[in-house]
Amino acid sequence: MATRSSRAPLGQRSTNIQNGSASTKSSLLGKKDSSSKSIAFERKASDNSNNKGISSMSSNTLRRALSASSANSEASSNAETGASGGFVKKQYVSSSSTLTNKTNTPPDSIITEHRKRPNGDGYTVHQYMRGKLLGKGGFAKVYQVTSLDTNKIYAAKIVPKANLVKNRARQKLQTEIKIHRTMKHVNVCEYKHFFEDKTNCYILLEICHNQSCNEMIKRRKSLTEEETRFFMLQIIDAVSFMHDSNVIHRDLKLGNLFLSKTMNIKVGDFGLAVRVDSSDEKRKTICGTPNYIAPEVINGNKEKREHSFEVDIWSMGVICFTMLVGKPPYESKDVKSTYRRILNNEYSFPKGKVSSDARAFISSMLQSDPSLRPSLTELRQHAFISHNQIPGSLPSSCTYSAPSWSTDEFGELQVVNPTSALDINISNSAPAPQAKPASSASSKFAIYDEVQSTSKPAVSNDDRVITKLSGCVASCRIDDDEVREPPPSSATSQDPKPSPAAANSDEVSELERMHSNLDVCLANFERIQNGGGKMEARAIAMVEESKWVSRFVDYTSKYGLGFLLNDGSSGVYFNDSTKAVLSASSDSFVYIERRKS
Known part of the structure; x- marks a missing residue:
């Protein structure tokens, strides 16, 4: 279950001085820790200025007013221009409150798009039903939406235009869209479509069914080295593609690494990304997330404060460390202390937790001097990746529990005994293992609404x-x-x-x-x-009196697993392994403490 992330103090969120007012999350799935949220120094001023004119109006009143005005002004409004030759070409959407509600769906949950025909003659109407909230950032919310035309599911990033009053904010969103729409790679969260109405901008993205690596680490505490190699190889492939396109992500972290239905990495959130003209170009903007930010970005000497592609390599080192250890290497009680540890490169590995190959792999990326960090090609050839087995796939049960490993008849590493029917189905629909692990970059790109495989199971x-x-x-x-x-x-x-x-x-x-x-x-x-x-x-x-679970609800991302037994009794299996059961007649309650080892 996805949960809302609470707002943390300003110093605990990601920093973006240059273009902060539009820094948003492309798909925050679940609650995030305070050290991995987006910061924008212009946020408070922007919010205050935007709210002056509408503070006395309720959201419903404002929506009705906008609906009435949109009908009169729609025909005459053809495009919205910006500072750099035009913002995003406008595609008209009528207000959701004016729809004829032919179903029992609340009007506010329907989004209607009027898409201009390719020949410019009129519009086609497309409707989307807004579903559950997947996550939220400082300037956008992400919902699951379903196309009523095709029944396909998307993740819709909704940015209120009230947050785009400033020209810089509009340029920032435009840059994000321009970069993201060109990032077509199997390990990048796919950009689908953009449209807007009188109040919001909508970015449709690939839906990621297994949330993000951030939620996975919260449940699991840490990952095995086999899983980490599986994920890191895919991250290397995705970042290689970005860098080959002269794009620096600048906000790689667990919360921006989403997991598809087949447990493949999908890099998302290009809100801080930048495209440079050449590999030698340097940027001076202070941006990123405190726990993952590279030392050259926060260097106290303004003359030396410049960065390039190497900041992504540093963030990958932090990601790898966090996957294996369970917490970021420079995490501390406050942001100032975290920055101090980053600048002094103060971190250590817990004893007996990380292998020598993994230590060398991480240490090579976490070097204060950017010129000493390895290239992506060198990372792919490192002993941690190339001299150890990498599983061909992972079951979705890995988001909750550590897998057991074995080798098949080809000598390939695979997970033993999937723990749910879903995992069995996924593993059966996966391709048969090959003689050597195939690079994720060479596999066919899987669009978000993945088609069930028709191949025979291995x-x-x-x-x-x-x-x-x-x-x-x-x-x-x-x-x-x-x-x-x-x-x-x-x-x-x-x-x-x-x-x-x-x-x-x-x-x-x-x-x-x-x-x-x-x-x-x-x-x-x-x-x-x-x-x-x-x-x-x-x-x-x-x-004789056996019982079984007839229904259940998954709240393990926050509390635990709720269940209903066949005899009508109900209970909760909490995340700390304690259990509570209420009888069907509600006259008996049992609490079971965690079994001591």
Whole structure:
């Protein structure tokens, strides 16, 4: 569940002096820590000036007034010009409050776009239904929206025009759109479309179903080195593409690394990005996020305060450290202390937490002198990446729990036993592993509304699922001295004969073994019910009165997992592993403390 991020003190958010008034988040999914939010020094003044004329009007009153005026002025307003030869070409959208509500959907949740035809003759109407809030920044909110024309889902970044009164703010948004729309890469959150109405600007983006790496670290505390290599290789590919396009992101951090349905990195939020004319060009703007900002950006000497592509390399080093350790290397109680530690390059690795290859990899990026930091090619060839195995894919269960690893018949690293049906489906729809891990940059770009794969699942994945089910059945055997195992059948005492209906003899063997295990369970259970065993009455009652989860709601990003049992009782499995259950009649409440190890 996505949660709103609370506003932190000014010094705890990202800094952008030059173009701060338009610094926003492209897709904040979930609550962020105070050290990773956007700062804008012009924000307060901008908000005050914008609110003077409308402070006495409610939002609904203002919306109705704008709706009435839009009908009269729409035909005569053809474009909005800006300081640099025109802002973004205007595409008219009627106010949502004037729509004819043909469904039960509240009018305010419908956004209507009047898109100009390519030949310039008239407009086409497109509607979007606004859904849940995915996140918010200082100057924009991000909602999930669904196109009523195509039923496709987008992440819509909505920027109120009240925040774009200043010319610099409009130029900043224009720059963000111009850069983002050209960033077509498998590991970059895809820009879809832009339009505007009388009150807002709308940027439609690729939806990322698994939130961001920031939420993943909050749940997991830290990642395994295998996962970190998987993500870092994709980040290297994305940043290489940006740098080859002369684009410096300048705000790489966990909160801007989003995760697709298939757990691939999607770099987002180009609000602080800049495109330079040449690789030698330097910038002097102080911008970034305190925990991730490079020392040359905040250098006290104004003459030496200049930066270039190397700031992204520094941020990647902070990202890698945070993934493995669980917190940024320079994090401290306040921003001044954080900046002091960055300038002095004061950080340390916890003992026994990080391998020597990972230490060398991170340390190479976290060098105070930008000229000493490695290139992206050198990072890709580093021993941490090139001399260690990298999994071909990750299941979505990795957002909540650490995976277990094994190697398949090709010697490739893969996750053992996905923990949910969703993970099994995802792993089955993934391509079969190749002899060598393929670079994410070479794979086909997957658009946001990913089409379900029609390829057949790999045999090794089926084997893992069958083995897992078989293991679950075997674990149901009752530990009792008097319980006897049925005599082995011919199917289990000798190798199974190949079946023409079976695609693989191993699958037939697994199914026969499962059938035998089920026979054991049923025979033993019938014997115990007839009084032939020494099992306690309480255990028998538990078997006879089994309960299961019939419905659940996921609040693990903040509280825990709420559930409803088949008998009507409900409860919560909290993130700290404590549990609370309320009976169906509401006359009994049980709180279970965390089991001590």
